[in-house]
Amino acid sequence: MKITFKGFTEHALFALNIFIIFLLIFGKQISVPLWLQSFGRMHPMLLHFPIVLLLLAMLLEIFRYNKSYATLTLYHKFTSGLLLSGIFLATVTVIMGLLLSQEDGYSGSTLQWHKWTGVSLVFISSFIYWIREKSWYNSPLSKMFAVLTIISLLLTGHYGAILTHGENFVLAPVTPAPEKVSIEKAMIYQDVILPIFTAKCASCHNMEKAKGSLNLTDAASMLKGGKNGKLFVPGNPQISLLLQRLHLPVEDEKRMPPKGKPELTATEIAVLTLWIKGNAQLDKKVIDLPQQDSLRILASTTLGPSPSMVQQYDFAAASEATVKKLNNDYRVISILDKGSPALSVNIYNKTIYKPEALKELTEIKRQIVSLNLNGLPVQDEDLKTISTFENLRKLNLNFTAIKGDGLKHLLPLKQLNTLSLSGTAVNFNTVKQLLAMKNLKELSLWRTDIKENEIGQLKQLAKGIRIITGFKDDGKSPIKLNQPHLSTTVSIFKNRIPLQIKHPINGVEIRYTTDGTEPDSLKSPLYDKEIEIKESITLKTKAYKTGWYGSDVLTFNFYQSRYSPDSIAFIVAPSEKYKGDGPKTLTDLQLGSFDIQNGKWIGYNENMALMLFFKEQLPLKSISINMMKKIQTHILPPQELEVWGGTNEKNMRLLQRVKNPMPQKDEADAFIKMEVKFKSQPISCIKIVGKNFKKLPEWHAGKGQPAWIFMDEILLN
Template identity: 45%
Template structure:
């Protein structure tokens, strides 16, 4: 290395160390602009270079004082170049690491330890480089310094690997329990947790909290992350976990990210079946029903001597055919280990069509269990079901069939179990078909029009069939009602809105209030679908029925938005994680929720932290504006606060906008329950054609908060112009 180049490199090394000191001293004040974030993300790529260079320099430094080496000019120049190159690239790596650490998802003791060990390695290496020719620098000091840097490198590298791959990455192959017998295997601990640990936990743990989501235990899974709940038990079709898994690989929200080990088809299937089975945590695999799909698939992971209950005289289906027919809306699994019989589950109501059943014709011999629960299956669709000549169990609960459609099933000579709860069957229609289902042993008919007397009549007539009538609503065993539901397609309106509340149980009364008081069963107004709103209103409602415990209270926020702009744009960028649909999100009429599994989450919440939220709108015709509202999320526990200030600028010329309104919302004084609310900035009524709204994130989180001094996150999903 030439003296001139060496001199420049030494000066740059000193400047880099001073810059690092500056970054550390003002760590709470500075933020990383979007255009610099890619530089920070190169930290894992570059860090291998200083590690190799410094380790080589350390080894040579230990032997530097041997007579044959100390007298060798080439050895000294070569070693000096190694030290300089190693420390200089280490300095660049440290700067990148400090940039990367400012992004969401990096926190905790592991990060702090990794950061200071990396900085310590740099400073020790820099000190050795500049002082290694001093008279007092002895062989003993050289060995101590070399050992210190080596230890810092190794330990720091370990903590870095923990951040990248998870705490148990190195020892996981040794600690993985592969010898658990089936009779002791737990659904979560031995089936689901290993998938999460191998494919997900490296980015979602307390030390590397990507998306503020941890997957290390049951409590963390149930809590969810920044995007809301991870799953809805029993509903895989709307669960965020599965949505992210099944996104195209090149989608930035696809999980695991490109470059990480991807989930296999069987792992994806197990996660879907686990959620569909209500995401159980403490059950054993063998505690699941004998023909439950999750049990059947999970059983293949363990040593077992289980044999199928039934003997089948048909051969197994082609594995490639099964794989081809399995997709996001349909799972196909063997009935039990080594059995040729198949169990098929269809879900995803929005994607259902009769063709989904007909497409299974290649498996018509092997399908013995078919689950169509809660799908819009109609009487005519049952013709496609009759192709399964060995079908033994058919689930049609809460479908759209009637008793007339059951006549289509009389050709199923092997059918033993038929579940038609929640359908529109009648006694006469059932009697017309049931006698022709010669192999039927069990039928569930609860929550249908059949009365207890009619069920008893059926049981008396068909003694070989067990009729399951379910809960009997006679008031003798009161249970708690679930909350009322809102049926309006949107809770945002322009002029007026006829409120539609609903309860799935017959005979339920819905009581409500609009004055902020809690509804009760005696004094609060009875909801009759006659309520019309003309202003933004908060409705509190509860469900009541004789013989039942009243439901919990539910709150519905309805918002009035009189004006829609003809064009809208963002003047400043949104947070990388909270892009939603950009400016279009603010007037789509879909309210965001805390539930990440709701489509409203991904399409609505926009966020800013590093800059203001600045929105510019134009109207073809002047509007009379009197207020501007922002619907926001507040979740103080995770650093989501109301805006520090809101400014409203308006006018009739785009170059002469005036400040026509300003608001400083009240800030929380302690951690409190998360909420969704609107903050409204009043405006002196005036005609405008051009509108600019500027909402500033809270610049310094208060001292009572764990993230005190940092900039808060501002989340907005809807604008309300009145």
């Protein structure tokens, strides 16, 4: 008996339906072998084909008995073939899904709904195929079963989307964002950390689909961790699994989120790092953190303002046309907050300032709540104009030309709460009258002609007003100096580089060393003139002054690279993700940071090999390569580095070979200069070969995987 392809597919379809029933009954009692797990994981890849085929077939089935198509043999054969193909692929997809659901991390009601709607889809569509040629099958039945199949198809896809992308994936773009919690009420975990997990992690780590047995939808499940252990070590972000996975290269299969999923922003990663560093507390409020705490500052950018901080104004907004007309190159007018009628005005450029710049603002005098005139030649007479800005809250007159006689014009400003008069010629008597202003809360008076005893009197008279007078160096309350400043940020040079070391505070002594030792206040060289750097050195410098604590040491490395190749060719291409700016990355005189995503690094997940070509023969005797060591991110220096050289590609010999031991678990992240020295000789062609560690050690989270090599600059001398 001849078996047709159609007949074989029908028999296979019947057998696969029986196999589905077997898996439904005995699925929990069987163990899926590893090779079959790979088959199950193809479920997401295949499922789109039966969706399209079944949808088209059911649409054709609805119109099957239409007079225009009832007698068309081709129509019926095409519909039958399309339906059989769709059902067969749907059956295979369901079997893949049932096998995939046996793995860890899949559970919950959504999975059950997805499973049973998918199975129902196969059974219903198979039943339709086997009865559709019966004599009693008619138009109403075809339409009813077609609609039922389409509904099953949509429900299966809906629950599958929830498993893959999380709740509300489809409607999320048009769903109104929830009202932001005010910073006064916000809890660090509930309102700052959990939203990050929900947005970037919960689609794979929830109650329905807990990949790696990790659920990040609530605090208790998060603290429990997953099959790889605890998610983090409170107080120690460096060894926390969460941050290790976040910083892995994109190609690494253990990186989180995986490739194709929404990435965490640098701010979100910083928030998680700071939270873990602060012992990952669950019941602490954001406002319980110090005001200048980094986590509080970052968290405040995602939270709503405190109700007490939201300013309510009783005046209407100025017209957009008016604001636009008054804005120019030296006067910037901006809205204080989104939706607010309040305006902030900043006026610049003292060389072209005229009183008219203030008088022209009378059109928006009711809307101005902040005015900055810092450093302008504003006179006392100009304060008459400012006195008409009835809703002014903040006024900056620092380093203006006022002498104080015009301060009386500010007394009618009932809303003024912050006034800055530093660096002006005001005196005790002219300032004293300001203390009668009921809403004044802050008054800046440093570097004025007011004497110290008069400042004391003002502070006694000023009830509820904070008077800022700056720091006075009397030697009795020493504070630490800030670090010296260097005149350059260039760390790589060719022949020489001039260097100046400065400090913003007068009378500071700057000591330095160039041999890597710590500078002291007595024996180390005193900086008194420009230094000329002619070789690779590690500069350390520190500031000292009597009555002050010495500054922290500033360390800066200078690297000499006397030669640059005329061209570079990669023998082995770097990773597509970490190819930087191509060969130019290796000679652009810029050193990369620990951010591997910034395009400043060349990365390999295998052996590296490249060629350097020179038009003329050079007397080289050393090559240094800047490498990264970031152990938890799988980035290690090469196990072995070879440098070959010669006068051409065919005439090369091994100049030197350097070997590195496997780094230890607790070694800190670092930049490593791998220097290879050899006897000086004429060279016009160099080959550099780096061999990566093929297997990370047992103590590493990525044990057994190959290490990465990252390099960003080649120095030739």
